[in-house]
Amino acid sequence: MKMEPLRPILFHPHIPEIEYIEQTLLPDIYEVRKAQTVEELAGAIRRLGIRGAPALGCAGACGVALSALVAKAGTFLEFLFLVRSDAERLRETRPTAVNLFYGIDFVLSAVLTSSSIEEAKCNAVDAAKAVIDADTRTCHAIGKTGLSVIPDTARILTHCNAGALACAEWGTALGVIRSAHEAGKNISVYACETRPLLQGARLTTWELLRDGIDVTLITDSMAAVLMRKRKIDLVIVGADRIVSDAVFNKIGTYMHAVCAKAHNIPFFIAAPLSTFDEENSEDKVIVEERNPDEVRKFRGCVTGPELVPVWNPAFDGTPVDLVTGIITEYGIFSLPRDIETIKQLKRGKDMGET
Known part of the structure; x- marks a missing residue:
């Protein structure tokens, strides 16, 4: 049902x-x-x-x-x-x-x-x-655009949660996966747990199980060995901000992009045009640093000594040369090649329009 x-x-x-x-x-x-x-x-x-x-x-x-x-x-x-x-x-x-x-x-x-x-x-x-x-x-629309990069049988790695819970409905990265599943493609997903707050484990797996999509939960550090064993066909993640030279997404995304590049695995971003901040560069972006207790503790359980110093950025920047393509509602783009096209589209687009 x-x-x-x-x-x-x-x-x-x-x-x-x-x-x-x-x-x-x-x-x-x-x-x-x-x-x-x-x-x-x-x-x-x-x-x-x-x-x-x-x-x-x-x-x-x-x-x-x-x-x-x-x-x-x-x-x-x-x-x-x-x-x-x-x-x-x-x-x-x-x-x-x-x-x-x-x-x-x-x-x-x-x-x-x-x-x-x-x-x-x-x-x-x-x-x-x-x-x-x-x-x-x-x-x-992003889901439909992304169908072209999904093989008929595909094992997809995703990180954090870019699903319906992260949008008004459907999702970006998970929207592509949902659309592929709805189109009859044989899809299976590896969801990284996404430390420290486990959005992949708690949210992505919950969404995919709810929709009857085959999903396996892994720790973040297991992704590289899966790639080496040729068990990942492509990576699709979302984005929180896309600047001229980098894509900002949940911390850990850069690590997956480096591993994907090393193993010749396509690495895609799925995001709406509104996520582009193409006039800025990576060094201009303020990366949110969150409470150290998100790492020292989880839901009341102690996971690290109370006095240990913690570095807890919420996001990291992935250089655009590690990104195979950015799946949007208007097509699949590459930076810096398509930056002028993106600027033109944004000039002609209103937030309340598609």
Whole structure:
């Protein structure tokens, strides 16, 4: 029986509130929580209750709309100040994933170009819905684009979670895998656990099992030996930001890219056009460093001495020369070769369009 699509973020402007799947509890507990204030939403983003670059774009968009709906202001200028302040609060939650900023700015622009509080509320709601709808269409388009790189029988390695839980629906890297499975291709997946928070183990395997897709869980350090044994045909991962010379994704991605290159295995990124930050380079990107206790502990279990120093970056940069292709809703691109094409597409594309 086909499962209902996963939709990790739902916006209910008539209440108003944002419903979201609390991803820190999976796979043990499936719990839908509600954010009725921007601070509650910001807390969910910071603790990774909501995560994944496209999903953060949707959350940022809905957060600004929520701010517009709940703002208590006597004048339009006071209203704009409150919404701008909430937008900045959301912007500060995660510094690396560029989709968050796109979602915030798209809805904020709709607010700032309005001429009254009531008009701004309506425009904000419409803009937030447009972001979610566009992401849904985009992920399905990415899945169709990616079909061309998937052999009829394929063993695919993926890292972290770039599935429906990380988007409005369907997924990017897992969207390609879902589309291939739906098209009748014989797909099997190796999911890396993704230390330190185990998004691959907790989320990716849960999604794929739910959809009846063959998946095997491995530790991050097992990927290289699988490649050497010729048990991996290609690697597909998502992205949190793509700059002119590097792809930023969950820490550990670079290691897999190096290993794939050494074993002549194609290494693909699946991401929407909104993930490109092509005007910047790797050295300009702030990489989020997270709480050391994410490494020293896990769900109350001690995994390292309390006083040991910890380096805990959330992301790493993979040089573009290690990437076979970037699967988008508009085709498969290569950097730096296609950077002008990408710029032209972005100039002609609106966040609420496909």
